[in-house]
Amino acid sequence: MYDCRFQIEIQRNICKWLFTIQQLNHSTTQLSQPFNLLKIQLPQPLNNFNLFLHRMNETVSFDDTAIAFAHKTDKELKEAHFLFSMMGKPLLVQLGTRLAPWSIKAGLPVKGIIRSTIFKQFVGGETLEETSSVAKKLAESNVQVILDYGVEGKEGETAFDAAQQEFIRVIQYAATQPNIPYISIKVTGFARFSLLEKLDELMHTHYGGSLIFSYYAALESLDHAEKEEWKRVVNRMKAVCAAAAATKVGILVDAEETWIQDSVDALTMLMMDEYNARQAVVYNTIQLYRHDRLLFLHQSYEAATERSFILGVKLVRGAYMEKERRRAAEKGYASPIQPSKESSDKDYNSGVRFCIEHIDQIKVIIASHNEESNLKAVELMQQRGLPLHHPQVHFSQLYGMSDNITYNLAKWGCSVSKYLPFGPIKDVVPYLMRRAQENKSVGGQTSRELGLIKKELKRRSIAA
Ligand SMILES: Cc1cc2nc3c(=O)[nH]c(=O)nc-3n(C[C@H](O)[C@H](O)[C@H](O)COP(=O)(O)OP(=O)(O)OC[C@H]3O[C@@H](n4cnc5c(N)ncnc54)[C@H](O)[C@@H]3O)c2cc1C
Numbered sequence: 001m002y003d004c005r006f007q008i009e010i011q012r013n014i015c016k017w018l019f020t021i022q023q024l025n026h027s028t029t030q031l032s033q034p035f036n037l038l039k040i041q042l043p044q045p046l047n048n049f050n051l052f053l054h055r056m057n058e059t060v061s062f063d064d065t066a067i068a069f070a071h072k073t074d075k076e077l078k079e080a081h082f083l084f085s086m087m088g089k090p091l092l093v094q095l096g097t098r099l100a101p102w103s104i105k106a107g108l109p110v111k112g113i114i115r116s117t118i119f120k121q122f123v124g125g126e127t128l129e130e131t132s133s134v135a136k137k138l139a140e141s142n143v144q145v146i147l148d149y150g151v152e153g154k155e156g157e158t159a160f161d162a163a164q165q166e167f168i169r170v171i172q173y174a175a176t177q178p179n180i181p182y183i184s185i186k187v188t189g190f191a192r193f194s195l196l197e198k199l200d201e202l203m204h205t206h207y208g209g210s211l212i213f214s215y216y217a218a219l220e221s222l223d224h225a226e227k228e229e230w231k232r233v234v235n236r237m238k239a240v241c242a243a244a245a246a247t248k249v250g251i252l253v254d255a256e257e258t259w260i261q262d263s264v265d266a267l268t269m270l271m272m273d274e275y276n277a278r279q280a281v282v283y284n285t286i287q288l289y290r291h292d293r294l295l296f297l298h299q300s301y302e303a304a305t306e307r308s309f310i311l312g313v314k315l316v317r318g319a320y321m322e323k324e325r326r327r328a329a330e331k332g333y334a335s336p337i338q339p340s341k342e343s344s345d346k347d348y349n350s351g352v353r354f355c356i357e358h359i360d361q362i363k364v365i366i367a368s369h370n371e372e373s374n375l376k377a378v379e380l381m382q383q384r385g386l387p388l389h390h391p392q393v394h395f396s397q398l399y400g401m402s403d404n405i406t407y408n409l410a411k412w413g414c415s416v417s418k419y420l421p422f423g424p425i426k427d428v429v430p431y432l433m434r435r436a437q438e439n440k441s442v443g444g445q446t447s448r449e450l451g452l453i454k455k456e457l458k459r460r461s462i463a464a
Contacts, residue, residue: 060378060412062371065456067411068404071137074462077453083121084450087436097433104426111425114432122400122435123150123428124420128173131422134399138418139179142410146182146252146396147174150421150428151189157232160190164236168243175247182250182283182365184419185240187264191233195226196260203262215266234267241271245281252314252365255285258324258336265296269303276309280363283312288348289321291338297351304361314365314396315351317344319434349376356380356393365394367419369402369448374409388413398435404452 062068069077087093103110124131128147135145149166167185174180187196202218203211222230244251253268255261268284275281284300286293297313304311318324321337328335338344352373355364366377374395381388395416397406409416421431457463 060375060408062374062404062408064408064411065404065452065459068407068452069456070407071141071403074460077457077460078462079117080121081450081453081457083117084453086117088447088450093436097436100433101429104429114425114429118432118436119425119428122398122421122432124399124422126422126424128170128422131420132177134420135177135179141407142416143406144179144181144415144417145177146184146417146419147180148184148419148421149189150423150431152186152427152430154189154427155192160192160232160236163189164239167240171240171243171247171249171251174249180249182252182417183244184252184254186254186256187233187237187267188256188260190236192229193260195229195233196263198222198226199230199263200260203266211262211266211269215263215270237267237271238274241275241282245275248279248281250281250283250312252283252312253285255287255316255318257320257327258290259327269300272304272309272312273307276304276312278310280310280312283314283363283365285314285316285367286351287316287318288351289318289338289344290336291343291347292336294347294350294354297354301354301358301362311362312365313355313362314367315348315355316367317348317370319438322437345370345373348373352377353380356384356386359386359390359392363392363394365396367396369397369405371405374405378409378412378414389415391415400435401449 072080100110100114104114124134124147128149131145131147138145147170149163149170151163151166154163167183167189170183174183199215199218199222202221203214206214206217206221219227219230241251243249251271253264253271256264265284268282271282272280272284286297286300288294297315300313301311318337324337325335328337338347348368348370349372352364352366353376355362356377366374368374377393377395378388381390381393386393393415395405395409395414396419397403397416399418399420406416406418421428
């Protein structure tokens with residue numbers, strides 16, 4: 001059974017892991033060459049230092065829809081209006097999110113309609129090569145790209161090896177592009193979900209003072225075949241991180257469901273220990289919709305300080321709220337999710353503050369569509385006299401959402417990107433269904449997006 005107290009206890013001791021690692025004979029591969037700076041492209045206007053000094057006293061705003069939608073033609077704007085209007089209808093979304101995966105599996109001819117609507121809005125293309133035109137267009141506005149090979153839900157050793165190869169191909173491609181400093185990966189892309197779940201469960205029963213201790217102790221309890229399988233997972237992860245380190249592309253490890261997340265965290269922390277000595281190559285994702293994650297962020301920082309590596313973190317609120325709550329209720333354990341939206345917001349903003357206050361040791365990616373959180377981050381940077389293009393602070397929004405934030409941040413000189421997934425339609429359906437869910441609530445993202453699109457249509461004197 002999932003025990004939240006375990007989470008808190010385990011995090012309290014995360015910084016003791018140095019001793020544990022040494023005891024358990026973990027071999028830390030030293031990089032043969034020191035890192036150079038990761039390839040962070042500075043937006044054009046930022047070369048003017050005076051402009052920065054000036055902007056440090058100005059108020060950043062996300063209200064300018066002319067900037068937000070300058071890249072969209074009238075036709076594209078109308079299409080976006082139609083899509084977000086549809087996503088504002090909860091019943092339709094409920095029906096669609098059930099029918100779409102089923103229809104695709106059943107081979108019904110629905111790909112065309114998905115491709116020209118929700119796929120076009122949120123996904124960069126079916127292949128890596130197809131993303132290049134989107135990336136080029138974003139570059140024109142000084143917007144960078146986090147490339148995401150968005151295939152989910154494939155299992156089996158062949159599929160896992162193929163995913164590893166694809167991640168490396170994406171890294172190598174990103175390294176040749178001027179505005180793709182990061183790629184994102186999911187550990188479930190190359191590890192069996194039930195193995196991650198088993199390891200996670202064993203970590204809870206083998207709690208011994210630190211996340212890493214529990215991890216190694218849990219590994220001992222796997223049977224021979226599982227141990228071999230896990231070795232292959234670690235090797236895949238190492239191969240991906242090594243390719244990223246060699247090409248100076250950042251690896252963002254996505255956060256997933258709580259019942260596998262300790263395994264993912266342990267693996268990611270070990271990779272940071274190995275690859276983040278001088279620059280952040282590997283980033284963990286912290287979901288602040290969990291009530292225990294602010295503490296986890298603090299403890300991760302302590303571990304990074306003790307082990308002398310740069311803590312790479314992507315701060316998100318979290319995308320699996322309904323699923324988490326449902327499972328907790330079904331299995332009868334306390335929900336890991338915050339009691340209210342306000343508490344998620346409070347912890348998110350505290351997380352942002354913590355990272356900016358410890359920016360010498362943390363490289364942070366503020367991944368949010370929440371205007372207040374983004375504004376607070378900018379204000380904090382200004383208050384602390386940090387330039388808005390500071391190399392340790394990056395902002396990001398999902399492709400297809402919150403263009404008003406992305407394009408205005410870019411205009412203000414911040415380092416900002418779109419998270420751009422790609423993959424065959426049938427494989428990115430889970431991602432699309434999460435976007436539809438996220439956008440369906442009347443008071444949520446859809447009404448914000450729709451309001452902005454309407455404002456821009458009105459400004460252009462176009463009827464929707
Ligand atoms: C670049 C990028 C990378 C991402 N990577 C990941 C990832 O690795 N893993 C992941 O899980 N998500 C990830 N996300 C998705 C992200 O979690 C959602 O986009 C995000 O939750 C939406 O929140 P927001 O910060 O945009 O702000 P808002 O729209 O202000 O917040 C909405 C969020 O608040 C939380 N919330 C809403 N109601 C409540 C409530 N009643 N109680 C408690 N909390 C509530 C939920 O998390 C909800 O999604 C990523 C997003 C971006 C932009």
